[in-house]
Amino acid sequence: MNPPPPHLNVIAVSLSLVKIRPFTKSLDDSAGDVDAKREKPACKRCHQFSVDCVYDPPRYGKRKKGPIPGSSTHTSVQRESLHVSDIMNRLNALENIVGNTVATSISPLSTDSSNPPSANPQYNALSESSTESQSSHAGRMDIKGFKFRADPATKASDEEIFIPPEIAIRWVKSLYDNLSTLGLLLPISKEFMLIIPSVLGNPYVQVDARVIILYYGVLNLGMLLSPDLSISERNKYSLFFYRRALQHMERWQLQDQMNELSLHVAFWMSHEAYSQLDFDLSYRLHGCACQIARELGLLQLDAQISSDDSFGEIASQPPENPRWPGDIMGTIYRDVHRVYFWHILITNDYTFRHHLYRAGNINLGTWKVNLPDLYTRQSLSNIKRETEIYFEASLHLSLIELKYSELENSRNFRTSAGGLLNDAEKDNLRQLLLGIVTLLSEWQIEQSLEQVSSKVNACLYSILIWRATSMVISFLRIQPRSSSWPKEQDRILEHEEAHRSVKAMRRLIDFDFDQGDLYCNFGYFKCFFTPCLAVLFGNILTSPSEELAASDLALTQWVQEIVSRCSNGRDELKTLELYLQTLNHFARVVLRQRFPSSRPQAQAYLDSRDTDLPSHSREKRSGPRIDPDNHLSGSLITDSFDEDELRLLDKCGISMEHLYNEPYGAVLTLEKHLLTEPDPHRAWWVFEPET
Structure with a gap:
């Protein structure tokens, strides 16, 4: 049995991900005054926290002395004091969480005590206070110009959705409690993520856009894991969290942060878009992830592999990083995360290249990665x-x-x-x-x-x-x-x-499973399942065996029933439903013509639970196949087809004779149309050209 996979470590989070907004003059009198040169210097408090000092808007006219009518000066000062005290308490809690995370972050990853805490890549990779670290990894992201553009009605409906903090905390816990089952690597600790529901709406606290994106992703998965929601509620919340994440992508793409946190966000958003069937956007985000990985040098993308090295050979020590020879990653840390990141990137790139009809982002032959040492992987299993x-x-x-x-x-x-x-x-x-x-x-x-x-x-x-x-x-x-x-x-x-x-x-x-349980699997279902449907339809239209063709038709009709059930709440599946409806309709008509003596007993197979391939299909196939020169009979032409079905075939440039005489080629054309159609939620964003 092969060894267990590496432990998926939680990366430490620095305080730079949460910024305390500067206090105004009412809290620090030095923040509101303009000096003699008409300049606005930073107050001591803002200088201490290294944040921009925000001035109160200028007042025009003479200010009346004395208390404002109807107000109590003592009550106002007391309320302000309590508010400041509450903010400082939250700040102390965040400092404690970060301190504990940084102090313990190296132990799950490595037994090598020679790596000093100051060189911990988890902290340095996320620290935005380090100008040198930021400049070395600065670069251009593949989603530049992204703007969130949901229509006013959608934005208004989102404003009406309120997630109580206690519910949000429960969903966060649900996701983190299942991390060992999901096998996810999250860069934010559970303790830190549980603070976000209480500070997200605080006007004095600004949370990094990348953390908020991950937060909404965590809420979405935690919500889908909750058993007490109806299908309509899951549908509503899933799209709401997706829109919220898209909204914060507009802030993220302005940051130009080429670090590991940005890589995780690119992974996460690419998966979210993929799950919502927005394959074009997912493809862009995958390209963004590849670009960040190159800039970080995590995967030794340009390493020269000698010809005598066998593919996938396990190496006890990885070669030096050629792009960043002096990188800050410890050897074991780089081992553990390299295999995790490489696994995601190579799998996604193959999916886009060979299933979704997009160009690859990985240059073949440059992305070979030596796997970590077996004993290292065993010690990191959890x-x-x-x-x-x-x-x-x-x-x-x-x-x-x-x-x-x-x-x-x-x-x-x-x-x-x-x-x-x-x-x-x-x-x-x-x-x-x-x-x-x-x-x-x-x-x-x-x-x-x-x-x-x-x-x-x-x-x-x-x-x-x-x-x-x-x-x-x-x-x-x-x-x-x-x-x-x-x-x-x-x-x-x-x-x-x-x-x-x-x-x-x-x-x-x-x-x-119900429709709600399948929401996070829609991308996998459409991408990986569609080629299998093409094989079944091709066999139905060419098989000399009535029994085998009817059996396959029963399976495709059953799949159509499942997709139709799911599409009642999700319009994104309507095209897949129409694809199945059209081909199932055509297949039934063809079988009636080819086997006129007895109607195919597809319904009998629908009731059967055994989907194993019939034994006779394993034998060498014999009997007549469809003659390429055979033409479509009049009964097929006169058969009534739905307008939407005819429109789909016409849109793909396929006639019924073409589908009948060249079934595999025609079905492949339909498949390509299905997997390259415009994103169903493309109205929610736009990519504006840079000025």
Whole structure:
């Protein structure tokens, strides 16, 4: 059994993330006076806290002496004194939290006592008071010009949503209590995050925009983990927290902070946009994360790997960081976080490149990372066994993804685009496919999904299965489909993987999942599940077996039912619903024509709980296939299709004859349209050109 993953440490938070706003003249008389040169010097208190001194607005006319009518001077002074006392108490609490976090932050990461606390990268990476640190990591972010532009009605409705502090605290605790299950690395400690609900609305306290973004992300996940909310409430709060985070992104993109906290925020917001099906925005944020990682030199992106180094080789000591030779990261700290960050970046880049039809942000061959020493990883383990399995399996899938990307890259260098694989490359591809299947088998991912008792782990295992099965399908798309490609055994394999995906989805539904439980999985579902649907529809339209075609049709109809149920509360899924509706309708009409003697018994399969591939499909397929020269019969043309269905086909440039005669190519065109459509929430923001 492979060793456990590294402990996901909580990074220390400096006081620079929370600033105390300067006091006005009523609290310090030196702050309101203008000197003889008409300049406004900083008062002593603001100078002490290193913040900008804000002056009261100028008063015009003579000021009346004496107390204001209807007010009590003694009461006003007393109230002001209590307010200042309350602020100082909160400041002391924050100082204590930060002090404790910094004092203990090095111990979970390293047993090497030679790393002095003053060199702790967790503190230095976040300290905004260090001018030298900021200047060395300053750079341009990929989201420059972002402006939040929600319509007035949406903004007004958001103002009416109020989250009581006690509810917010409960949701924060819910998320942090499940960190060991989720396997998340958060840069903000639980104690610090619990302070934010009480200081967020305080006019004298300014919280860093990045912390607020993470705070709303924590609230969203904690809310989704709460069992006492209705589906409509989860829908409302999820979109509300997403809009709030987008609103603060406008402040964040002005900071130009190239440090680890910004990297976490880029990860988090990319995931949030992805979960809300805003793939274009998620792609921008992924590019931002890659850029920050390069600037920080965390992943040795430009390291030269010698030719005799085998891929994924475990090294006891990582090589020196070539971009930042004198970086402030200790060896073990860099090891632990490098594998975590590399895992996220390489996985996301493959997803955008091979599933979502976007260009990659990673130059192949430059992002190889030596994994940490086995014994180091064992000593840093502090997560649950189910999450350990997910993390290790996901990491190995990332290694396979990188190998596939290198195979594809070498083929493109050898031949022009669209060139065919040679025999050696076909053998390499076959080994990668077997590696995916073997991984799922050896780690017993499907068995774990059946036995798991936690909804969180059920989601993680399902995502792992969806990702693995979609990898098999995307690998086989390395060259155009034909009568000789993929080979018969690979056609059977991709069909089995499509069934495996649907089976994982059924397990989630059997786990008493509802639409609200699926909200955080919409991105994974649409991205990884859509290629599996394409395989099923392609098989329905070409299979010589009525039973097998009807079985696949039953599965796609069941998926449509689930998506339709979810789309009742989320319009973002309407396009996916229409995609399923159109192809299911077309498939039913085709099967009626191809098997006129008896109607396909799809409904019988809908009632069946067994989604395993029928045994006869494992045999070599024989019998008539669709003749490419065959034309669509009149019965299909006269069959009534919904206007929206016809509009979808027309928008993609697909005729019914094209869909009938070239089903795989036509379905692939529909898939690309589905996964590259404009972001459903694009009306909430705009990217303005810089002046």
